[in-house]
Amino acid sequence: MKKNLILICIDGGRVDRAKNSSIIQNFGKEHSVFFSQSIPYAPYTNSALYALISGSYGNRTGCYSYWHSHKFNHVKFKTIIDYLHENNFYTCADVPSDLIMPRRNFDEYYVSDESNINLKTHHYKLLCKMKKLVDSKQNFFLHLHYSGIHEGIRDSVLKSFTNFSDEYFKNRKQNEERYDRLFTDAEKYLEYIQQKLDELNLWENSIIIIFSDHGMSLGEKFGERAYGALCYESTINTFYSYFSSDLKHNEITSQVRSVDFMPTILEHLEIKLDTNFEPLDGVSLLPLINNQNPKENFAYTETGNPLNSKMPPKKPNTKSIRTSEWKLIVNEHNNTKELYDLKHDSLEENNLINTGLEIENILWKEFLKIQERSIIN
Numbered sequence: 493m494k495k496n497l498i499l500i501c502i503d504g505g506r507v508d509r510a511k512n513s514s515i516i517q518n519f520g521k522e523h524s525v526f527f528s529q530s531i532p533y534a535p536y537t538n539s540a541l542y543a544l545i546s547g548s549y550g551n552r553t554g555c556y557s558y559w560h561s562h563k564f565n566h567v568k569f570k571t572i573i574d575y576l577h578e579n580n581f582y583t584c585a586d587v588p589s590d591l592i593m594p595r596r597n598f599d600e601y602y603v604s605d606e607s608n609i610n611l612k613t614h615h616y617k618l619l620c621k622m623k624k625l626v627d628s629k630q631n632f633f634l635h636l637h638y639s640g641i642h643e644g645i646r647d648s649v650l651k652s653f654t655n656f657s658d659e660y661f662k663n664r665k666q667n668e669e670r671y672d673r674l675f676t677d678a679e680k681y682l683e684y685i686q687q688k689l690d691e692l693n694l695w696e697n698s699i700i701i702i703f704s705d706h707g708m709s710l711g712e713k714f715g716e717r718a719y720g721a722l723c724y725e726s727t728i729n730t731f732y733s734y735f736s737s738d739l740k741h742n743e744i745t746s747q748v749r750s751v752d753f754m755p756t757i758l759e760h761l762e763i764k765l766d767t768n769f770e771p772l773d774g775v776s777l778l779p780l781i782n783n784q785n786p787k788e789n790f791a792y793t794e795t796g797n798p799l800n801s802k803m804p805p806k807k808p809n810t811k812s813i814r815t816s817e818w819k820l821i822v823n824e825h826n827n828t829k830e831l832y833d834l835k836h837d838s839l840e841e842n843n844l845i846n847t848g849l850e851i852e853n854i855l856w857k858e859f860l861k862i863q864e865r866s867i868i869n
């Protein structure tokens with residue numbers, strides 16, 4: 493029998509908090525690989541998750557804005573749900589909105605909100621159900637979504653401030669404390685899930701991945717009170733903790749992309765990519781996990797900055813391309829660029845654009861290649 497797959501998304505989980513979290517660091521510790529520099533295609537949920545499940549950037553699949561979930565091209569791109577379902581996995585998801593994951597090929601699909609359901613007990617019930625399937629020799633895929641951070645920020649930040657509220661950006665300490673309270677709740681949720689995975693004995697037979705879809709701004713950069721407006725580190729750097737009993741504990745600090753996880757999981761499960769579909773943007777991380785030091789790939793991110801509008805735009809207008817050490821940001825809405833030396837300037841305060849650095853040209857060329865493949869016009 494193949495291993496089962498459990499994805500647990502901590503929506504809006506910051507990588508700095510995850511690195512310091514003993515609960516996350518000890519989650520399946522002996523057999524988990526922690527990725528501390530994973531870059532999403534988009535710093536907001538729906539496009540981030542569609543890119544994850546398809547291993548491909550939204551500017552090729554069609555899901556490139558808040559408005560484009562239903563435009564995902566299922567004819568050309570196969571999702572991990574499609575693959576697993578076809579391989580006789582029972583597929584089940586619980587998500588806070590049906591915009592963030594297609595219903596296609598899910599045997600069971602729930603839309604739950606923390607405000608009307610207790611996620612812990614609901615997810616426990618789903619885990620029990622999966623356990624029964626395992627006992628009857630049936631593989632499963634389960635996606636669990638912890639939306640508590642997202643909902644807390646929505647109620648206390650998104651509704652009270654705009655991306656340009658001085659009051660928000662002046663109160664960094666308050667922002668940090670508010671976020672940390674929400675993050676602690678997420679940790680309690682994970683602690684509970686961990687106990688249930690022990691109780692149901694699901695570790696040995698499953699790949700279990702805890703990850704965040706995007707980060708969360710705490711007022712680092714004026715113009716973004718939460719996420720989705722800009723391409724700075726606070727929102728485009730995320731974490732993945734990849735557990736499987738056949739892996740040895742490790743931390744991978746070099747850059748990977750969220751689009752790399754779908755091909756990684758498929759290779760791990762020995763499921764071949766279907767060549768009738770478009771090639772992926774992601775590559776399997778198994779060589780990296782197995783210390784084979786493959787060359788690093790460029791990570792591409794784009795988002796629609798709403799600027800002074802209440803709604804995000806229909807096309808991305810703020811884009812970035814990144815290596816472990818450098819990032820080029822292209823602000824198409826005002827025709828400016830920024831270049832940062834992430835290694836020596838992690839707060840991205842010293843813009844090195846037009847200072848004659850060779851890396852600027854290298855990143856710009858890669859940026860243009862990605863634009864050429866884009867279906868957005």
Ligand SMILES: [Zn+2]
Nearest residue numbers: 503504537705
């Ligand atoms: Zn999210």
